[in-house]
Amino acid sequence: MILLIDLCYREDSLGFDEYVLPVARIVERLGFRTRSVHFHAVSAGECSGVKAVILCGTPLADNAFLDEPEDFSWLKTSRIPVLGVCAGMETICRIFGGKLEPCIEIGMTEIRVTGRDPLFPESHSFSAYELHTLACTDPGPMKIIAVSDRCIQVVRHPTKPVYGVMFHPEVRNEWAVERFLSMTRKDGISP
Amino acid sequence: MRPGREIMGEMKLGVLCSGGKDSVFACGRAMEKEEVVCLIAIRSENEESYMFHTPNVAFVTLQAEAAGLPLIEMKTAGVKEEELLDLRNALILAREQFRIEGVVTGALYSVYQATRVQRLCRELGLWCFNPLWHTAQEDYMQVLIKKGFEVIVSGVFAAPFDESWLGRRIDLHSLPLLEKYSEQYGIMLTGEGGEYETFVLDAPFFRKRIEIREASSEYRNYRGIYRIVRAGLVEK
Structure with a gap:
């Protein structure tokens, strides 16, 4: 079971169709079952039986999730693999001590992999879809895995299987979700 | 705490409507979750427009009437990039007249279209929603039919x-x-991918349906247009 967390401004919003459902379709196509829950409703027991968590993105104008950091405090103690997409990466950066600043990217952007990691095993560049008004300028303890000309694009926690990607992998880079989930399948995400 | 949308009530949205199935379906989806206050149609004089689907967009006015929604209509010469200025003016008008807070489109996969509308909305301080974004195509087409959308093909542009x-x-x-x-x-x-275009004659949220009274067709080498000449609303 993969838990998809909806970070949009309210439960069952119009953003759910655009930012959660496309990720759910990728995950289900890979043979996993999914469950979706709004970030307000994530409880301590929510992650029981969950193999991995994906924090999904939000509309460009929607940064309401940043106002309620206590809703994400479970990330600090969880050992479950987590992939944060866009708003999800911003959340992860904030929770683990990083800093966000205004940085707008809308549309296709070139991303360069700068750090070795199981999720990005080779140094290479790829084009990805971006939709954000903030970016992580100080990653805190997080390791930087990839960057664009404008900002940090991929981070990983130094000791936990927690990743953040600033780009939207559900648009033209489904392989990133696939690779993340294949690592959870093998229980192979080691620091 | 910043006020959430739940606290502020339903968001007022304008739907960018070409008359085709995707924008009309997206309108219905938006109505289920927020308040749709107007349709916005861009009439392009360029049939090769990158941004705006053209066959029969003049009849969006009937769709708006059928849905009981006001329509903001803007003409454009359809020159690449310049047509965005016309869209921008239409969005400004919708914001002034109907206080829209966001825009809904029927974009499915086109990064080109989605990126441009997202940038405009950002510039104008509007939310942008694409409820069909990366939808499962087979499921969507089935739902469209099962929910009672009456959709006709208004243009074909590819073999076979x-x-x-x-x-x-x-x-x-x-x-x-x-x-x-x-x-x-x-x-x-x-x-x-532009292989065919559609026009919606009826939708679950239409109070009346559109009846075509006169139409003409042009077709050659896998390219053709079904042009509605006269149409009106009839009881459902």
Whole structure:
């Protein structure tokens, strides 16, 4: 079971169709079952039986999730693999001590992999879809895995299987979700 | 704490409507979750417009009337990038007249279209929603039909579409053929690649349906347009 967390401004919003459902379709196509829950409703027991968590993105104008950091405090103690997409990466950066600043990217952007990691095993560049008004300028303890000309694009926690990607992998880079989930399948995400 | 949308009530949205199935379906989806206060149509004089689908967009006015929604209509010469200025003016007008807080589009896969509308909305301080974004095409087409959207083909622009498709209804009889074309010829099932265009005659949220009273067709070499000449609203 993969838990998809909806970070949009309210439960069952119009953003759910655009930012959660496309990720759910990728995950289900890979043979996993999914469950979706709004970030307000994530409880301590929510992650029981969950193999991995994906924090999904939000509309460009929607940064309401940043106002309620206590809703994400479970990330600090969880050992479950987590992939944060866009708003999800911003959340992860904030929770683990990083800093966000205004940085707008809308549309296709070139991303360069700068750090070795199981999720990005080779140094290479790829084009990805971006939709954000903030970016992580100080990653805190997080390791930087990839960057664009404008900002940090991929981070990983130094000791936990927690990743953040600033780009939207559900648009033209489904392989990133696939690779993340294949690592959870093998229980192979080691620091 | 910043006020959330739940606290502020339903968001007022304008739907960018071409008259085709995707924008009308997106409108219905938006109505289920927020408050749709107007339709916005861009009438392009360029049939090759990068941004705006053209066949029969003049009849969006009937769709708006059928849905009980006001319509903001803006003409554009359809010159690449310049047409965005016309869209920008239409959005400003919708914001002034109907206090829209956001825009809904029927974009499915086009990064080109989605990126440009997202940038405009950002510039104008509007939210942007694409409820069909990366939808499962087969499921979407089935839902469209099962929910009672009456959709006809208003233009074909790729092989192997023949003239018989012009004005043809997309239903459970024609869908299997579209699926076959998708498999054998690589067309996108939804027509998102511009392989075919559609026009919606009826939708679950229409109070009346559109009846075509006169239409003409032009077709040559796998390209054709079904042009509505006269149409009106009738009781459902």
